Amino acid sequence: MSKKVIVIGAGIAGLATAARLLSKGYQVVILEKNEHIGGKVASLSSNGFKFDLTASILMNPQNYKRLFEDLGKKHQDYFTLQRIEPNYRVFYDDKTHLDFSTELSDLLKNLETVSLKDAHGYLKFLSHGYNKYLFANKTFFQKKQQQISDSFSPLSLAIALKLRPQTSSYSYISKYIQSPKIKEFLTFQAFFTGLSPFKGPCVHSLLSVIPQAYGLWYIPGGMHSFVKALEKVVKELGGIIETDAEVKEILVAKGKAIGVKTEKSITKGDLVICSGEYGYATQNIVPPSPKLPKIDSLDYSCSAYVLYLGINKKLPQLAVHNFYLGEDFKQNIDCVFKGRLPLSPSLYIYCPSALDKTMAPQESEALNVVVRVPNLKSKPSWGDRTIRLLEHRVLKNLKKINGLADIDKHIVYKSCTQPKDFETVFNCYKGAAFGISPTVTQTNYLRPHFKSPSVDNLYFVGDSLHPGVGVSMVLLSSKHVVDELETQNTTN
Structure with a gap:
């Protein structure tokens, strides 16, 4: 009889890992905390505007294709790829801009x-x-x-x-x-x-x-279309996805993971793979052990503030991926790691509707404006006043781009994701949007390992594990954890 694997989390890491396991004959059930799948690669829709919640830059397309090849599938049956040109359009404080083309x-x-x-x-x-x-x-x-x-x-x-x-x-x-x-x-x-x-x-x-x-590449419908492709292949392979099923505890007997407990039920299994954020998981759902790393002693990444804007006119000056690089460039990055909000933040501006008409109503644009900010280990309170202040600074710099001076008059939809959301919605430890920081002393072998050091039959996967942050890297992480699990099972 095939082994049953419980995967915690239906983000990219959890879905990709589940698909790989199913293709190898395992039974898999995925338990997702939220009512929707995708984790940080979820989507947001309102009044005809569609937004990718966080991830939006698709690089290393070979990793996306390889996953489906490893499953014995043709990726073209699940998603399509469009090349973006230019890669980036970069706006500067002096009103000039440069296109960085692949040509x-x-x-x-x-x-x-x-x-x-x-x-x-x-x-x-x-x-x-x-x-x-x-x-x-x-x-x-x-x-x-x-x-x-x-x-x-x-x-x-x-x-x-x-x-x-x-x-x-x-x-x-x-x-x-x-x-x-x-x-x-x-x-x-x-x-x-x-x-x-x-x-x-x-x-x-x-x-x-x-x-x-x-x-750089684009999947029609945005990055969440890739999540839907993963969901489709998981279900085709016989996987079960349960939403609104937050895991409160990993059950352990005789040093081995035997299942998980949610508020509603207990699910038993032979193996447990946690794709939730490593710091949160080890502090909240894994039994305490001196073998586990001291989470507070690890260096964590900064967080992010994402402002979603529905604009009721076209913005032909924007490409799909845009930067605004403002004054005091270094100072406004350094302050993030000193616990302060940037006074004049540099911006990443994602405008998928420049290419994909399905992302916004006719003659409109959907924008994600992203700023790196301190994580919750630092001082900002992230109350309404802080959010309004940062929004003001973001819009002030956005308006410096030629043709966007009156953009605030054309905003018909507005919402945001901020560090507290990363902490509460996605269980990111201290709201660190990119997990454990990839410093020299926290990379490769020195990063947390896939196999739990304290509980047998428990594994971890995701952006705090090797090789690191980003969808393409997390797809590699899913391959590595399944290879490690297979190695351990063969050895045992």
Whole structure:
């Protein structure tokens, strides 16, 4: 008889892991806390406007396709991919903007308007960064990193040194680029993981290399369409998804996980995989044990504030993915890690309706405006006053973009997600939107492991595990945890 696996959480990690297990013959039931699936990749709809709740940048499309290939399925039967052009449109405080195209000839023309020297430096940065990405992907991202030899063998150490972990993303980028406009664009992308680009290891600068090498992509209907694709394949394979079923306790007998308890029922199983946030899970639903890491001693990422805007006119000046890089760029990033709100925040502006007419009513736009903010270990109270203050600062900078000076007069829908929501809705420890911070001492083998150190038959998966944050990385995490589970079962 096949083993029964209980998966906690129906986000990307939980759904992808469940699908992989089902394809290998396991019985799987997924228990989801909320009334909807998707976790942080859920969707929001109102008056014809549709918003991806958080994740919106689709890079590394090969990881999305590979999941379905591993299931013996054709990904085209579940979702389609459209290439985005340009990758990013970047607006600056001086009213200028630059398009960062995947077409090198177009890109170079744009960069040369800023600096001939930096156009050459950008090409060198891409060339060297691409080689580093190939090394990192093959040696670290694509491997489980559950044995000390995975990260600390002579070969792994030699490759790690090539990645220059002691150098910050900003310092590494500054070797190639002098122009603040180009340098800040590259630096801002290294901020995607919720770690300071001025302190975090320069491997995160590869986040600006990957889109240039492989492009950025879009799934019609937004990122939540991928969640629906996962839901479809899970159900086709015989999986069960129960919503409104928050797990309150992982049941343990004789040192082994034997099931879970919700407010409504007890579900028994042979294995438990928790895709919920690692810090929350180990403090709240896993039995206490000295073998577990001290969660408060770990470094956590910053959080995010996401402002959702329904606009009753078209904004042709916006691409799908846009940045506004404001004044005092470094200061407004540093303050986030000192517990203060940015005075003049740089913005990531997601406008899917620029490409996809289904995301907004006719002659309208749906915008996500995203700002990195302190997590809840810091001082901001996140009451109504704080939220109004930050909204004012965001709109003030949004209005500096040419053609958006009167955008506040065209807002017909408005809501937000803030750190308290990440904590209460998604169980993110201290509202840290990107999980455990990917510092040098919290990466690869040094990150929490898939197999619980204190309870047999209990596993973890998600963005606080290896290889880290982002949908494409979480899809790799789902592969790694199933491989680890299969290895442990074979050994035992």
